[in-house]
Amino acid sequence: MPAKTLMIQGTTSDAGKSTLATGLCRLLARRGVRVAPFKPQNMALNSAVTVDGGEIGRSQAAQALACGVEPHTDMNPILLKPNSNTGSQVIVQGRVLSNMDAVSYHAYKPRAMQAVLESHQRLAEQYQFVVVEGAGSPAEINLREGDIANMGFAEAVDCPVVLVADIDRGGVFAHLVGTLALLSESEQARVVGLVINRFRGDVALLQSGIDWLERHTGKPVLGVLPYLQGLHIEAEDSLSQGAVRPALAAEQRLRVVAPALPRLSNHTDFDALRLHPQVEVTVVRAGETVPPADLIVLPGSKNVRHDLDWLRANGWEPAIRRHLRYGGKLIGICGGFQMLGTQLHDPLGLESAAGSSGGLGLLDMETTLTEQKRLERVEGRLTFADAAVSGYEIHMGVSSGPALDAPAVMMPGGADGAVSADGQVLGTYLHGLFDHPEACQALLAWAGVAEPVVVDYRAERERHIDRLADLLEQHLDLSRIAAQLPTGLF
Template identity: 45%
Template structure:
């Protein structure tokens, strides 16, 4: 079986999108393809059919391969909880929470789990397309590495290095990587790709040749900015850092950017709606009074981010919005924040405590060690609009029956889920992916749905991305490097 690994000169150079595009391209050529990322760090997670969790980027890549999600596609997932600690998920299940220094001293022990997953995937496919994390040039992290060269050398997988020309200095970043890494690591790199090029590619011919001459690596193509990539879910919250609104419509939906925001690709279907302007509100900025709907998103640390929300004054903005007749929706951690209390008796997020919520729904939440991880489907109570998504949360939420609220959703197994005030202004639920189906969006954005399910939109974008990569990448040479006949 064949394999190739894309590593980058840095984070956010486009590795996740390129892997997704290559997976779809190779699948469209009739190959059996599977994605793999040894270690990911993200609070955007997806739920597999067997009740595990992996990075959302690997879920997108699995979709590109037309393959079911598997915990083996991302055997180690780190979910940051603070600047110094992260939750460690191995083979889809939480192993514990480790500080940065402690994790660095232990991560080599996870190589066995990584290799076991890789071997299982490789036995199932014609080719495995592997994504690195960060950069192999981070030589201070090389000892015990499992994300880049540590894995590549252990598994004997050839590497293609990706450089982002849009951020500048791409010649230095690729040649510099060659200069600083170990010679045996350098020998694993067989080629390079230039990503996110703008303008006339002929202007870069000399630079392209200089990289090849100075590194000894083969150039495999110059990939331009590809419009289809904008329709794909983002992997990292860094893509949210620009305060500009997404979409140019007249109905504004505002999402406050919590410090530990998670699964923010929930809102991509809204951003793609004609007539809708999705505004990601950065810290220090008031929630626009012009918003018709405020969505409080999921978070990796509900209690901490509730404090963060209050520190920005967003609780005041939300209360004023409701008084004006505006609507509020909370998803997952945002749903928990809408209630009366959030209790953490076991100190899962920090010191044991109970904190007051926003008090907009009669909910009480208790954090628990065991996570709920499951796929979800059902209909809205009232208009019977279908939804399909997943749950991934710690804690249980109960709603008091006081005549002022009713359940929001009915699950396929008959359970009620979520809550909505009788006046319809405040609602919440645990369902990620709530807006993916067009009929469900129509219930939230009256008359503005474009009628295209998010799954279909993403699938079409993957085909467009694959077609573009087929034009700009030397795919047959990449396959030869991977050990797969074209």
Template identity: 50%
Template structure:
């Protein structure tokens, strides 16, 4: 069956968006398309229909293909818990916590798992579009590789290499990759794409010609800066470095950037609201005194990030915010932090231990080895406003605060907790703001109006815009031939 792999000259060159756009483009042409990434590293993840988790980028790409999420789309997911360690997810389930060096030694054994998932997707589709990770030019990581050329050669999938002109030195990046790759890996690359170009494309024609002359790789086109991509959920935390500043609005909502922040795309719908002045607050910066709402986000390491929060002085800022009558909302790990205590007796997320929480909700949390992964739906407890989202967490939370739930599931069960004065709340549910009704009701509590647009609609519209732009700027017929699609016009 047909397949094509998109690799890049580095991280954040736009591979994920290009794959999503190509998935939608070929799906719009009537093909059955599936996305695939052999190995991903991200704390932004999504719950699949078969009860597992995969990287957020593959979830977006599945939406682009108009197909349900499955664990085969991202069989190996690394979720960093420290600078040198990560939780390893294999086919949607926790396989253990591995140190970086240990993983490098073990990853080759996962190639069979990766290939089996890939073959499963091939059997279901006309075309599989594969996303690489990082860069194949990182030849120090080539031994045992399952994410780039190691997979491409094992699965015999042709590669298109992407260079990011927005960050500069794109000629050197592409020509340099050609220089350092060995002959077998180099032979897998069937062409290159320039991504994120701004301005008059004719001004870089000589550069494209030079790349072809020095590498022998065909020029498959140059994608412009895709403005619609800002409406798509980002997976890499690097985007947070460019998203700290607010834009103005009736109410100010801020999110402290925890060191292991997870699923920060929860807040994309708030960032898009005209009435909201939204900002991520970077480490070393106090929480602003004029915020209307402070949201504590999810985290891959609750105890470690609780200590990190205190090291920034944000606990003091948060206490002052509450004294001034400000509101606080905790999501998943942020919800756990708002309670009286957080305990990790078995070292599920790092070193075993226990710490006092922020004491703003009357609940206690114990982290456990069983992980909750499920889609959920319901309404806000004091409203008919509906939401759809998902739970993805380890830990059990108990306490009297749960008698005042923030949410009510469709089965009648309460979820989360609200303080007696109604100003502090938390819940495990991710995606709460994506539902237009729920977001409008939550913003109304702050005195702000909402567009009421469901995030799913905004994302779907953006995917069509990205696909249309790629149709105009890339040689789609050549990409189809490289992938092995027959009778494609």
């Protein structure tokens, strides 16, 4: 029998769609259900490399982990990676199609829907159940025509929808009632229940509002999910600040500072550091002064030359040189690694206007952007510590120069990155650099932590997903949800 499908939509961005979908995936998986995640269209700069060598949104990779399966390109057939305020790189079933502006992509949507339906059908034939995450809000009137991300998809596959809203922001009743009011009658009919997310306090004080909401909308409230302090689920695009677990006194922690680049990609590279008790991560935004640090990390970027201009405009170049003069350490990851060289070339205009830019000149190398994107999962060892490291590469640049003769990582297929002669600067294309406990311990020691403790980030990630599933088990009306699922799944 083909898989059943349930779609999670939200009244706003960051309402809790990813959280609810991830928790449901784990809840079903640990009951023995063969379940897969799905998101028709994702706009995000956090991405992951799949088992079939493609690229999908990071949240779907995390949901695949919650399901206990390998991430696959069918789980997120359309990925939009913004490279300007009006354009994105369009990735279809894991592969780059082209760059498009908003008008061009709108015209392309009918073909995109074909890819979406093909991918969903393949998942439906392989799994018992598919948990689908919507994007943004289904009530965005200007995007309703040709919609493939929310109700357009739900109508096409005829699946039920659960609508979630965030009470922590305020206005939760207006969000839910207003969203339903802006849907068509057929769309309203397929909403089988409502979920209120991130509630703080005694739920008894909310009961009169719940009773009114159910009478007014005719929809059951399937659950009120408490605010979970310190919950860590890999984010789709929101950039969090600071630690998510108790840490040492400020003077005992390694101070890690990173810029909030306008086109920052894969900021999940910082997650293992945020979860480490000996580390304090500070993300510096536009107009803010770069604070003193032990380690500066330049992250990935979807528009490297543009973000390098932003760094310079916000005072980062002199701050980095001052940081290095005083003995600080510097790591560049992917686009951040490319910025460390002497020149950045984009002859085809793949990320912005065709041309070249001078780099920071901290590593003797140049990078040229090419049309072919490298997508690969990799394992190796850090050269300066003989510690295991693993992660993934997602980049279009090819780097060359003498700096690469002193690589940062050795892999079975060759070398990666570079370490400066004075040992202060390290660059790599490897995302997930800190995720392996051996690599994280070695890098923290390199950056100045005298006795770094071992934290298994992957085990911590599993613990947080289980914590989320436990929460849903306790606070969702699973019997009402079960009515929408194949018999015996709950």
